[in-house]
Amino acid sequence: MKLIVAIVNKDDTAAVSGALRKKEYQVTKIGTTGGFLQKGNTTLLVGVEDDRVDDAVSVIKSNGHRRVVRTGPNLPAELMLGPGAVMSDGVDVTVGGATVFVLNVERYEHE
Numbered sequence: 648m649k650l651i652v653a654i655v656n657k658d659d660t661a662a663v664s665g666a667l668r669k670k671e672y673q674v675t676k677i678g679t680t681g682g683f684l685q686k687g688n689t690t691l692l693v694g695v696e697d698d699r700v701d702d703a704v705s706v707i708k709s710n711g712h713r714r715v716v717r718t719g720p721n722l723p724a725e726l727m728l729g730p731g732a733v734m735s736d737g738v739d740v741t742v743g744g745a746t747v748f749v750l751n752v753e754r755y756e757h758e
């Protein structure tokens with residue numbers, strides 16, 4: 648068994664989780680915040696049998712869309728420009744479709 652952890656844009660959450668449920672995947676949604684943009688996104692947890700992982704990931708990818716988002720002003724930019732650097736204007740970044748991690752599940756219990 649695997650646990651899929653998928654971070655999707657919050658505007659795609661309903662489409663992604665709806666498409667997963669339609670194919671009888673069980674989904675848990677967690678409201679999360681991206682560390683870079685500091686904007687809300689959604690993390691989905693999906694426990695699946697090994698032979699359904701590829702299908703579940705393809706459902707997630709086909710319902711999560713890439714989009715360009717403008718950051719707010721005064722974005723800390725130390726990673727790009729060095730210590731203490733801040734970008735006074737916003738910049739455009741491309742976000743998503745979906746960021747997907749597939750983890751091995753050592754044990755699963757469900758009463």
Ligand code: 2BA
Pocket residue numbers: 654680681682683684685686688726727740741742743744745746
């Ligand atoms: P955020 O951290 O808010 O990042 C949003 C978008 O900003 C990213 O889109 C990427 O295009 C850009 N970005 C992130 N860090 C950057 C940096 N240091 N310099 C320049 N641009 C940067 P995605 O890559 O599609 O990521 C969407 C969201 O997925 C992220 O939101 C974060 O919540 C999550 N994520 C992505 N990779 C992750 C990872 N390796 N571990 C944990 N969460 C991750």
